[in-house]
Amino acid sequence: MAAPLERLRRALTLIPLLQRRQGMRITAIARYLGVTPREVSEEIRDLVMMCGVPPYFPHNYIGFFIEGDRVFVRFAEHFRRPVRLTLPEALSLNLALRTLEGSSGRAFGPALLGLRRKIREVLAPEEARSLQDAERRIVAPTGPGAEAARRLQVLRDAMARTRRCRIVYFASHRGALTERVVEPLGVVENGGDWYCVAQDSVRRTPVPFRVDRIRTVTVLEDEEFEPPPHFDASKWRGPEMFRPRGDESAVRIRFGPEVARFIREQSDPREITETPDGGVVRRLRSSSIQWVVAQVLRHAPHAEVLDPPEVRAAVAETCAAVLAATAPGRAPRAAGTGRRAGREPAAARSRAPARRRAGR
Numbered sequence: 166m167a168a169p170l171e172r173l174r175r176a177l178t179l180i181p182l183l184q185r186r187q188g189m190r191i192t193a194i195a196r197y198l199g200v201t202p203r204e205v206s207e208e209i210r211d212l213v214m215m216c217g218v219p220p221y222f223p224h225n226y227i228g229f230f231i232e233g234d235r236v237f238v239r240f241a242e243h244f245r246r247p248v249r250l251t252l253p254e255a256l257s258l259n260l261a262l263r264t265l266e267g268s269s270g271r272a273f274g275p276a277l278l279g280l281r282r283k284i285r286e287v288l289a290p291e292e293a294r295s296l297q298d299a300e301r302r303i304v305a306p307t308g309p310g311a312e313a314a315r316r317l318q319v320l321r322d323a324m325a326r327t328r329r330c331r332i333v334y335f336a337s338h339r340g341a342l343t344e345r346v347v348e349p350l351g352v353v354e355n356g357g358d359w360y361c362v363a364q365d366s367v368r369r370t371p372v373p374f375r376v377d378r379i380r381t382v383t384v385l386e387d388e389e390f391e392p393p394p395h396f397d398a399s400k401w402r403g404p405e406m407f408r409p410r411g412d413e414s415a416v417r418i419r420f421g422p423e424v425a426r427f428i429r430e431q432s433d434p435r436e437i438t439e440t441p442d443g444g445v446v447r448r449l450r451s452s453s454i455q456w457v458v459a460q461v462l463r464h465a466p467h468a469e470v471l472d473p474p475e476v477r478a479a480v481a482e483t484c485a486a487v488l489a490a491t492a493p494g495r496a497p498r499a500a501g502t503g504r505r506a507g508r509e510p511a512a513a514r515s516r517a518p519a520r521r522r523a524g525r
Contacts, residue, residue: 324349329388351398421467
């Protein structure tokens with residue numbers, strides 16, 4: 166079961182979503198929220214239908230109706246009347262929303278901005294000015310996640326309308342940007358990062374793309390796709406988002422006790438073997454030697470590749486290249502030449518005195 170805060174965020178997303186899109190299919194809602202259809206039904210039954218106001222008579226609650234696989238929402242009468250907030254109530258709500266903007270809830274940025282705008286609209290002019298003054302004194306860290314949140318929203322909208330997207334993606338294991346066309350199938354939050362699970366035109370299989378590594382998203386409005394009928398976003402939840410392709414090599418890395426705690430926290434327990442000195446040996450599979458080398462160097466000098474030999478050799482070559490490039494007293498080489506910058510060839514130096522003598 167999801168954490169209470171995560172369930173609350175889904176409920177806050179679900180209510181306005183269904184208000185705008187009456188009759189949305191449960192499977193489409195599940196893909197939009199990154200959960201299973203069963204979880205959608207449970208959210209409606211256990212949480213969303215419990216939303217209301219005192220004295221909590223039947224007509225004081227939000228009404229949801231499921232006809233077949235379509236969901237409809239009906240608000241209680243008090244939701245039709247204009248909302249009136251006191252200034253302390255508005256300040257409290259605004260502070261809570263600003264706090265959410267600085268947390269992992271930033272993925273719901275557009276909804277949060279809409280709520281803040283509505284709060285200002287229902288206040289009297291003098292109270293709205295007081296709220297605006299208070300906002301200048303509240304700073305919630307949003308960081309670089311703002312752009313990722315915008316791209317995530319574009320992907321979710323394209324997913325809801327079953328439209329293909331062209332993305333430019335940074336592949337960390339290769340350190341390169343790639344362009345591809347994807348069919349967004351679901352979104353998943355894992356370890357504080359958001360992923361878009363999409364059918365990939367390059368690998369021709371569903372692949373998780375980390376949203377903060379997507380540089381640009383372009384929705385292809387004329388290209389509609391048919392999502393798989395039994396796609397389940399919850400199957401992509403787990404300690405690792407890696408999905409094997411079949412060409413991976415088995416790798417064993419020994420980590421010293423200095424970094425063992427971090428490796429345990431970041432890895433699947435089934436991959437870990439404890440060592441007598443307090444360290445661990447991690448067994449993993451990877452199709453990218455460069456990615457394994459990066460993981461080893463990240464924890465140097467407390468990491469060592471045990472096998473296979475070709476990965477050990479790659480780590481040794483990388484270390485040798487780094488040491489050679491950073492050796493003390495080594496002058497940088499001039500671009501496009503085999504000699505060090507700032508020095509002339511020997512022949513040119515031998516001719517220099519002759520040129521100076523000829524000029525006298």
